[in-house]
Amino acid sequence: MTRKKSNDSFLQTMSSSTDEQFPINFKALEEKASTLLSKGAFGYIQSGAGGEETLQKNTSSFSKLSIVPRFLNDVSTVDTSITLFGRTYPQPFLLAPVGMLKLAHEDAEIAAAKAAAEYGIPYIQSTVSSYSIEQIAAETGTSPKWFQLYWSNNKEISYNMVRRAEKAGYEAIVLTVDTVMLGWREEDLRNQFSPLKLGLGKANYETDDVFLAGLPNKEEETIIQGIVDNIHHPTLNWADVAELKKRTSLPILLKGILHPDDALLAIQNGIDGIIVSNHGGRQLDGVVSSIDALPAIVNAVNKQIPVLLDSGIRRGADIIKAIALGADAVCIGRPYVYGLAAGGQLGVEKVIDGFIQETSISMALTGVAKAQDLRNVTIVNS
Ligand SMILES: Cc1cc2nc3c(=O)[nH]c(=O)nc-3n(C[C@H](O)[C@H](O)[C@H](O)COP(=O)(O)O)c2cc1C
Numbered sequence: 001m002t003r004k005k006s007n008d009s010f011l012q013t014m015s016s017s018t019d020e021q022f023p024i025n026f027k028a029l030e031e032k033a034s035t036l037l038s039k040g041a042f043g044y045i046q047s048g049a050g051g052e053e054t055l056q057k058n059t060s061s062f063s064k065l066s067i068v069p070r071f072l073n074d075v076s077t078v079d080t081s082i083t084l085f086g087r088t089y090p091q092p093f094l095l096a097p098v099g100m101l102k103l104a105h106e107d108a109e110i111a112a113a114k115a116a117a118e119y120g121i122p123y124i125q126s127t128v129s130s131y132s133i134e135q136i137a138a139e140t141g142t143s144p145k146w147f148q149l150y151w152s153n154n155k156e157i158s159y160n161m162v163r164r165a166e167k168a169g170y171e172a173i174v175l176t177v178d179t180v181m182l183g184w185r186e187e188d189l190r191n192q193f194s195p196l197k198l199g200l201g202k203a204n205y206e207t208d209d210v211f212l213a214g215l216p217n218k219e220e221e222t223i224i225q226g227i228v229d230n231i232h233h234p235t236l237n238w239a240d241v242a243e244l245k246k247r248t249s250l251p252i253l254l255k256g257i258l259h260p261d262d263a264l265l266a267i268q269n270g271i272d273g274i275i276v277s278n279h280g281g282r283q284l285d286g287v288v289s290s291i292d293a294l295p296a297i298v299n300a301v302n303k304q305i306p307v308l309l310d311s312g313i314r315r316g317a318d319i320i321k322a323i324a325l326g327a328d329a330v331c332i333g334r335p336y337v338y339g340l341a342a343g344g345q346l347g348v349e350k351v352i353d354g355f356i357q358e359t360s361i362s363m364a365l366t367g368v369a370k371a372q373d374l375r376n377v378t379i380v381n382s
Pocket residue numbers: 044045046058096097098099100126127128148176255277278279280281282310311312313331332333334335
């Protein structure tokens with residue numbers, strides 16, 4: 001797939017960032033989305049678990065970190081590319097797995113995956129998507145895609161979904177470990193809103209032979225109840241992780257790691273990468289922000305496997321901070337979902353384009369010409 005835009009030219013950068021139609025930053029985009037979506041849908045996307053301490057911390061922790069730039073380096077050409085699992089990607093960010101995107105737009109994951117494909121950015125598809133693995137693969141061809149796995153109570157369903165992703169050309173499996181059950185989400189309780197129960201996350205299940213074989217019939221209600229029964233998986237443990245590793249040749253990342261000892265256990269169990277994440281503050285409220293958890297994990301991992309980070313990335317400078325503190329790349333969640341709500345595929349592209357431009361400018365102003373050199377940047381608490 002040809003790349004739509006690159007960040008090679010600052011002139012191009014300046015001209016497209018003056019677009020007045022589209023919100024310029026996260027705050028404006030969130031406000032725009034709130035006017036476009038139903039109360040239930042917006043609340044589901046925006047809110048965090050419990051008293052939202054962690055949701056707040058995810059951004060305030062970034063604000064407490066400051067970049068100490070260096071000058072008088074030639075930054076006329078900025079190379080934002082990174083390498084993960086032997087593949088080079090043009091930007092240091094990926095689109096995080098976000099389920100049930102019909103919440104935001106009818107084109108849902110197809111729009112998000114196509115937007116990512118335009119820029120060569122890996123799109124991580126959620127298990128609980130509104131479109132199936134095969135539909136997304138058919139729409140996006142060979143563009144980089146990873147598959148996020150929600151463990152199933154029936155392990156054979158998990159193995160089958162991984163096989164389907166492998167067959168469809170996905171490049172990695174992301175096993176989310178922090179969602180063995182849904183967090184305590186008060187906004188959804190207030191709104192009596194469950195997109196899972198509305199059937200917005202059923203595409204990968206209703207197309208899965210192993211899942212369907214376990215149901216008494218294929219009626220919509222039965223399928224949705226089957227998903228609800230399957231998706232809570234409190235028994236998930238390290239032996240399951242080790243077994244999954246044996247069942248695929250794709251790299252496996254664990255998403256939701258916050259403790260250095262879990263990072264070390266991941267390595268011991270043959271895992272290929274981790275995503276330091278608190279699920280955007282949507283699971284256990286009161287947990288550490290991802291960016292505060294990162295340094296100890298990076299130290300423990302000691303470059304044995306890639307360490308990615310999500311939760312709270314809102315602008316280019318956040319990406320600089322995360323990579324300077326040792327992340328190999330970051331994932332972006334809510335910003336692109338709001339872009340999807342505001343403008344479908346084009347809206348996601350605008351969000352991606354904004355991140356590309358701001359990251360490139362931030363790198364240059366930090367005095368760094370290559371993403372791999374961001375690790376040498378000094379970050380202070382202030
Ligand atoms: C509406 C919504 C749905 C999500 N669905 C999933 C999912 O299906 N699987 C998953 O691993 N993470 C899911 N996440 C978490 C994201 O992958 C990511 O960890 C989080 O959004 C990052 O934080 P940010 O939104 O602050 O960027 C979801 C997040 C949101 C906002």
